[in-house]
Amino acid sequence: NAGVTQTPKFRILKIGQSMTLQCTQDMNHNYMYWYRQDPGMGLKLIYYSVGAGITDKGEVPNGYNVSRSTTEDFPLRLELAAPSQTSVYFCASSNRIGQGNTEAFFGQGTRLTVV
Amino acid sequence: QQQVKQSPQSLIVQKGGISIINCAYENTAFDYFPWYQQFPGKGPALLIAIRPDVSEKKEGRFTISFNKSAKQFSLHIMDSQPGDSATYFCAASKGGGTDKLIFGTGTRLQVFP
Numbered sequence: 001n002a003g004v005t006q007t008p009k010f011r012i013l014k015i016g017q018s019m020t021l022q023c024t025q026d027m028n029h030n031y032m033y034w035y036r037q038d039p040g041m042g043l044k045l046i047y048y049s050v051g052a053g054i055t056d057k058g059e060v061p062n063g064y065n066v067s068r069s070t071t072e073d074f075p076l077r078l079e080l081a082a083p084s085q086t087s088v089y090f091c092a093s094s095n096r097i098g099q100g101n102t103e104a105f106f107g108q109g110t111r112l113t114v115v
Numbered sequence: 116q117q118q119v120k121q122s123p124q125s126l127i128v129q130k131g132g133i134s135i136i137n138c139a140y141e142n143t144a145f146d147y148f149p150w151y152q153q154f155p156g157k158g159p160a161l162l163i164a165i166r167p168d169v170s171e172k173k174e175g176r177f178t179i180s181f182n183k184s185a186k187q188f189s190l191h192i193m194d195s196q197p198g199d200s201a202t203y204f205c206a207a208s209k210g211g212g213t214d215k216l217i218f219g220t221g222t223r224l225q226v227f228p
Binding site for chain 2: 004033035040041042043044045048058059090092102103104106107108109
């Protein structure tokens with residue numbers, strides 16, 4: 001029972017490099033999210049998706065791109081890494097179940113450092 | 116703008132004491148208010164959640180108090196234990212929780228024996 005799996009767990013990038021943070025979930029959830037966590041700033045929503053083929057911007061989308069070609073996968077792309085993107089990135093998923101309890105399940109996080 | 120404001124930023128409590136974390140929100144369309152617990156090196160995990168049709172929800176030692184008119188909600192941890200030491204995030208969502216979660220800035224709780 002894997003839940004939400006993120007890879008890699010750690011990564012160091014040089015300024016200007018690009019990379020893709022991978023996220024996959026095996027719970028058949030419709031909703032998927034990318035958050036970044038900075039000290040004292042909580043979790044900021046970068047992008048989210050309500051289903052395959054549908055994505056939307058969150059609070060801090062600049063410098064990132066996403067795609068959702070399948071229900072299971074929601075990769076986050078950094079095209080030109082900048083020091084301001086040094087952060088811990090969390091992927092999450094949840095299911096739309098009407099008025100029932102809605103729980104977002106988070107991955108273990110990817111710690112990214114841009115130098 | 117910060118749609119969900121959380122305080123305090125850090126909290127130190129003696130074992131057996133009561134830990135209280137407060138949150139305030141601005142958007143009256145929010146109708147789902149969860150609390151998440153995060154241990155170091157892990158992703159956040161749902162602890163307890165409340166909807167605005169009730170003023171209080173209790174699960175074991177954890178209680179959410181909700182004040183709709185004041186647009187505030189709080190987490191109370193009774194009989195706090197060292198194992199409760201973690202970072203706690205309040206959050207809010209629309210659409211019964213089906214919309215995106217907006218998080219507070221987090222509270223780092225340390226419970227000393």
